[in-house]
Amino acid sequence: MKYKNFYIENYGCQMNISDSDIITSILLNHGFVLSENLDKANIILLNACSIREKAELTLKKRLEQLTFCKKKKKIWIGIIGCFSKEIENFFCKKKMVDFFVPPDSYREIPNFIYYSIMGMQYLSYIKKRNETYADISFVKTKRNNKKITSFLSITRGCNNMCTFCIVPFTRGRERSSDPDSIIKECKRLYQNGYKEVTLLGQNVDSYLWIEEKNMNQNQKNVVDFSNLLDLLAQEIPMMRIRFSTSNPHDMSNKVLEVISKHKNICKHIHLPVQSGSNKILKLMNRKYTREEYLFLVQQIKNIIPECSISHDIIAGSCSFSSQNPAIIS
16 A cells, blocks of 8 residues: 555543554554654544543644645544544544544554545444453654653553543443553563553553453452552562552552552652542542542551652532533533
């Protein structure tokens, strides 16, 4: 095929950066060529974020620029990642985008591209409940060749239905990757020169892998997040380990004790609070109170005195009633 140069731009969180690495690996394995220069690419992929309003506004402005470029040469534009049906309908009406690839359909992205170039449409909106992309290894490119840190998704999707968040609808229900595949990928990253890995998940502390060992005797091998951290820290003692994002109601003392135990687990926790009001937290469908959050912070300081804590706060959250849609500004 003549048009095989692709270029990716990210709009949003670390999960998008990790997804772009997955997509790059898939396309390179299918004979496509990653372009470091937008002007030399025929396939433009925009990794969208529908959680932050600013990311959506930036994406719209970028698409206006690219639509102008489209008049000058043959390019095909695809939106990938977290996007709502509303966003898709908006861009379809404007005829700015050639194809849309949701998070569970990245393996099929070559088909989306092939069909678009042939002037046809390819659809794949089946939610794959077990898709984690655990078997896809990141490929070092010129873009990330000098980097010493990497992101690795260990869970995908989310089971919490926070009223301000679209993730359960765009990324599906929560599922965890096989711990063996995570350890193997981290070792491979270390061998390729990476010194630090950040484990990613919408609620990384809720990581849970259950493997049936003996069906007849009903034996199960259960690995939770504290077990996974412990295994990684022991298997790759020279690699720094971070993780994000923690939901306060998922974090346990077991995780804190593992962090305290290992020198190569960075003493930092990103712990979004979202609001300091119990009333607003309840309306947000956050499953903790102000008092429980403060108690958790104290537990962190008791177990890991040197630990730094960062957080997210949603300012200007509205006090809606049960008759109104859940909209958080």
